[in-house]
Amino acid sequence: MASVSNAAKLTISFVSCCLMTFLSLNSEHLNSAEEPTLNALNMNALHKAVHFPQRFRFSSILSLNGILNPEIFKFNSFSTVLTDKTDSKPKISDQVSVISELISKQHWRKIRDILKESNPDEILQQLLDSEADPRVIIQYFRWLEGALGVLHSLDMYCRMLHLLFDGRVYSQVRKLLNGLVQNEKYSISEIFHKLSMSGDSFGVNSVLVDMLVQAYVRNSKLSMAVEALKRAWDYGFKLSVLSCNPVLSALADANDVKGMEYAFKEMIRRRIQPDIITFNTVISGFCKVGQLQKAGDCLEDIKIWGLSPSVVTYNALIDGYCKKGRIGKMNRADALLKEMRSMNICPNEITYNTLINGFCRDQNLSAAMRIFKEMQDKGLQPGVITCNTLIKGFCADGKMGDALDVQNVMFLLDLKPDIVTYNVLINGYCKKGMLKEARELLDDADEKGLTPTVITFNTLIDGYCKVGMMDEAVALQKLMMKRNVDPDISTYNCLINGFYRNGDAQAADNLLKTMKKIGHTADIVTYNIMVGALCKKGKTRKAARLLDEMLEMGLAPNHLMYNTIIDGYCREGNITAAMSLRMQMEKDGKRANVVTYNVLIKGLCIKGKLEEANQLLNEMLEKGLNPNRITYDIIKDEMIEKGFVPDIDGHLYTQSAVP
């Protein structure tokens, strides 16, 4: 290998240093969606230059000023400033020249005529070997696929990918990769094998694999993305944070926290430097499933990795505590707000909205209002989302007057209520049974030029169903269809439940049939409604059979469903069946929760089996489950009556020595 002069080495190292500084300083300015491989590409170009300096000359643009000019960087990847001197491809042949011209002019009929005499694939080969513009070749490539139904070989795909990549036509690289992953014709090992056999070995393939992983994520092929991530290393491809982050994010969205953890560890093991987005993604993933301890550990890890937490980091953590925290969760959320301030990380509107939402969910409206005021004191203007959150808080508390006051504040703040504002208010009135007021709001939204959504209609339909106004509910369903708002599965669920609740099982069953006929699939809520209705009628065994039907449909029964059926068995006095279903639910990976224990304890108490009820109470404590008021209300009187006394904490019941 040719050696590199010291001067060149120094230049490159200096430029590399500037480049890294630039990238870290300007990462916000770079549109990575448009240029996801920029960092990697630049490093590859550098890498290439270091090893083959004789093939490159440094353009005069490669000055400190040039490197530090974001405008230049936006439009020129680093490799742009390195000009390949030795690339001497064969001259374009006459036929190829004619074809290129025809493609450029989109004269496909003439091309068809030519193809009567020639092989389309051979022409593609010639085009790929020529100096024709990759933008032109890709048109022919696609036309062959679309118009002639040609299934390109993986070899052709790879050549096309390299050509487009070399021509820096990245948008087309992405499109081609989308096609490649969508048709699923080639496995990951086939693609990796072919890529490793073709192109150069200086990182372009790694960047292509990076883009391939992103294509898998973009096209919702998550398991393929993970497989690619796992196997890339075996083929010598070095992935970047730009492909790892989307995989982590998709795994977190899918609630696959184990997969996310694995991918993160794999990333570290492969020495792929995580960035703050990596940590924010992982933290948000942990928070989503309530693993707050691990999320907190990640906050510490950020510092270990020499990174600084951002406002997004704290927003994710605060949201995690607000939504998944236990006792004292809002104190912890408040403490995080103080902590971020002490670190000079400025809370933004999202931070305050998150906290307001947390306090509202906690029914602590005064604290929510305190935050609302505080954000304004700090110079942050509340937005529509802030107000909607507060309105929802007041509505949930049944305080419609306060909710309307917030709506008035919106006018003062020059904020226009949106359809969500109306949905929240309509829901508030519906929950209070004030259907007239709710309906008037729908008309008001219309007058204000806001388009009611499927949620607007569902809210109101459910309101009517809950007060037994089924005719009005059905009329509203017709109205929504007339206004081109398609009823969704929730619309049907509200109506079906309404019919069952109002004792019209026939109408509910008919609607179920109609719903299925027009292509809506029952979801977990539909099944819960059906199960609830059957259990109420004393047909628990029939309800239990729906569990199998669900599994066949690929739906996993949830706690509510198991608990409803267990409760049904208990009410029927069939404790054996209830206990056996409880075993089944645990086998299905659903741990019995407080409600499960409550219904079982209640069933045992009704049967007079207080010893066994007490054993279950013990068991739930041993498993770290906190009995709630309902638990004690169920057993208290009967236990005491039968000579059991609560222990000093009022928890366990023990046989009293005193009769």
Added chain:
DNA sequence: TTAGGGTTAG
């Protein structure tokens, strides 16, 4: 590529 608000089972 990361963070916040609206409907249905209970």
